[in-house]
Amino acid sequence: MNGPDSQRENSISRRGFVAGAAAGLASLKIAGPLWARTNPELRAGKFGALDASTPGGIDLYIEKQEVRVDEKIGQAITINGGFPGPVIRMKEGDDALIRVHNRMHESTSIHWHGILLPFTMDGVPGISFRGIAPGETFTYRFKVRQNGTYWYHSHTGMQEQLGHYGQLIIEPAQPDPVAYDVEHTIVLSDWTFEDPHTAMKKLKTIEGYYNFQRPTLANLSAQVEATGESLGEVISKRLQWNWMRMDPTDIADITGATFTYLLNGRSAAQNPTFFARPGQKVRFRITNASTMTYYDFRVEGLPLTVVQADGQNVEPVEVDELRVAVAETYDVLVTMPDEKAYTIFAETMDRSGFARGTLAPRPGMSAAIPARRHRPMLTMADMGMMHGAMEGMDEGDETKDMESSHGAHAMNGEHKMDDKPSTSVTYPPHDERRVAPIKERKPLPIQNLPEMVQHGPDEHGAASIAMAMHAYRRFDEPGIGLGKDGRRVLTYGQLKALQTPPDRRPPTREINLHLTGNMHKYIWGFNGKKWSESKMIRFKFGERLRINFINDTMMSHPIHLHGMWMDLYVGHDYAKNPRKHTVNVNPAELLTVDISADAPGQWAFHCHLLYHMEAGMFRTVAVVRDLSGEPIDAKS
Structure with missing residues (x-):
């Protein structure tokens, strides 16, 4: 059964909590929340629940406080005295009303992650509003247009790292299929x-x-035991990674x-x-x-x-x-x-x-x-050495190939993927000046997309020091360190939408984004540029477009688009492709999403590794009326 009274047997009932909280806040008035006056030592892990679609809305109080985390005291950001913040519930079809009170001595914000709303309510300082200054209150108002499990967090500085986050649950207007x-x-x-x-x-x-x-001399024997390889094989691979100045x-x-x-x-x-x-x-x-x-x-x-x-x-x-x-x-x-x-x-x-x-x-x-x-440990596959690309080489040939190609560029067009096409395509760099008017565009294919892509001539400069010459589809792979112990592991390729989402038109335009990084300087970006060096990415309102993510780095990146869904290509029926707000792009992966540009305004688009985002892996997306002067035609 799915009723609200049956869902949380070990916690206070939602309606009871909301009624009590409202009464408590009403009695406090200007004095502020009770916890700030009576609980000098807070413990992480204590958080409540609120219903933002209740008449009158809810209040969130953001404060910096000393909190006991794992039996040690740390300086955290609490929301209503909790870390994480309270579970916020809403009801699909209702209006959400949330007043956020900043009781800190620095600016703050709340972004409603994965929620469809006006861009002015998205909560990203410098993109959609100016932030919430110390001592100020900002009121978020929006119609709840979806259901499911989401979350919220600060989009100011590095406040997420200090505990500024919580879960968001939207109850469906129709009977829950689960x-x-x-x-x-x-x-x-x-x-x-x-x-x-x-x-x-x-x-x-x-x-x-x-x-x-x-890898060190001290753990050499442990690597031999863990991998089942001989001592010579382990030493040879270490020398290869050392030659590339990279760390597996x-x-x-x-x-x-x-x-x-x-x-x-x-x-x-x-x-x-x-x-x-x-x-x-x-x-x-x-x-x-x-x-x-x-x-x-x-x-x-x-x-x-x-x-x-x-x-x-x-x-x-x-x-x-x-x-x-x-x-x-x-x-x-x-x-x-x-x-x-x-x-x-x-x-x-x-x-x-x-x-x-x-x-x-x-x-x-x-x-x-x-x-x-x-x-x-990372493998040659994570460097673009795809599925058997190294087969047929002896140890000396492999090392020679790497030496002549300077590491990550060891992959070349002669190598072939097992059970994959032997040829690959080159995606040209994105040039908005060459975008054709919507009425002149042709639908892009929605099935049997290229299995791999050549990197192309652009090396992205000093902001990108490691590039696989090829990136390839990895949505059926379990991920680094998984799939070899007998456990069944979820892959993106197994995800199918329960019902076909609206607007599954084929896209008519594509944008190619390389995920790039320089670990030595700790610079991250798209197409070799940090946010401070980049231009806006422009979507035309009403268009259906495609983004090809090409991961040049050896790390996984969770890419998040604000305000719009990304329909993830996973090789099966186009109507069943899963819809996501965050997509993980593995090393040397080619990952494709299709997007309906149905949300006017300016939106953040970034890697959700906080330190990568702060180091430059961030872009602004502007959904505009036109790209090249032609009148808008949202139905085309």
Whole structure:
């Protein structure tokens, strides 16, 4: 059953909480929120719930306070005294009214991640509004036009790293196609007791500052044991990576060396518990609110049924594990089989730590922590050496090829992908001056898109020092470090929209964006340019267009477009392609999305790794009336 009274057996009822909160705030008036006066030591992981579509709306109070995180005191940003902030609920079709009060001595903001709304309500300072100054109140008002699991967070400076985020749940206007008995919020995040600006300075000063998992003489035998390769093979591969001046363990810029990994604000040692009775179907609403951390999520010993991705219903997929990129949300169902406790395990992609909780029928129960997996290493495939490209070479040929091609450019047109076309295409750089009027354009293909793309002649300058000569489709791959232990892992290729979303016209224009980076200088951008060096990307209102992401780097990037959906090409029926607000682009990957430009205004478009965004991987998208002077025709 899906009624609100049945969904959260271990938490206060939503309506009861809202009524109590409203009464409390009314009695406080100017005095301010009760927690600011009576709770000098806050503990992370305590947060409530609010309903933003209730008549009269809600109030959010943003403050900097000392908070106990994993038994240590840190300076955090709290929302209504909580870290994470309260779970905010809305109802599809209603009007949301949210007053945000800034009680800090610095500007702030709230961005409603994945929500369709007027750009002036999107909450990005410098793009859609000026921000919320110290002591000021900003009121967000918008019609709720969707349903599902989303989240909210600051878009000011590096405030996300300090706890400025929370989950957002929109209840559907029509009966929910997902049946469940109990619902639980899962907010995954990362926390550091360092000032995030200090962490950024360290990354810009010393490459790989937080990477303590690099290959060394001391861990040579461990690598031999973990990979099953001979000592000679391991040494040979290390020499090859050293020749390229690259590190196969460079998977996460910031690691467990400084991060504490949190589940609902609680550390693994604190082990938060979620309750369900045997036979009940549990809906976990999972949000990755991290700044830099990818999580591999599972409930040890139980299958997961994925029913929603980024707030959009999908055809159910049963898996054992799923990778949740930064800023993604997934809803999964788990049936509680018996009276036992089960470990909820969220292991970081680089294996430097984990977040943990317990699913149990009653308090006081826990289960064992699963054995930790070896940290993965990047392969030649992550450099564009695609599926057997190195086969047929002996060790000397491989090294010679790399030496002559300077590392990442070792891939050339003679190499072939297994079971893939032997030829690739070159996507020309985007030039808005050459865009044809809408009425002169022809529909682009929607199936059998190129499996790989050549990089082309542009090397992007000093802002990009590593480029695969080819990028290729990877939507059926489980991801770095997954898929070799027998667990069924969710891939993008398994996601199919439960119902065909509106506007599935073929696109008539495409934009090619290379994801570029220079780890030595810690510069990130699109097409070799930081945000400060780039021009706006312009969409014409009413058009249907395509963006091809070409990842030149060795790192994964979660790319988020504000205000509009991205329809992700995954090779099957075009009507079934999943709709997402954040797409993960793996190393050396060619990933394609189609977009309906239906939201006038200026929108942020960026990598959701906070430190990458701050270092330049950000663009402004302007949805405009025309591109080349012709009158607008939104129906064409």
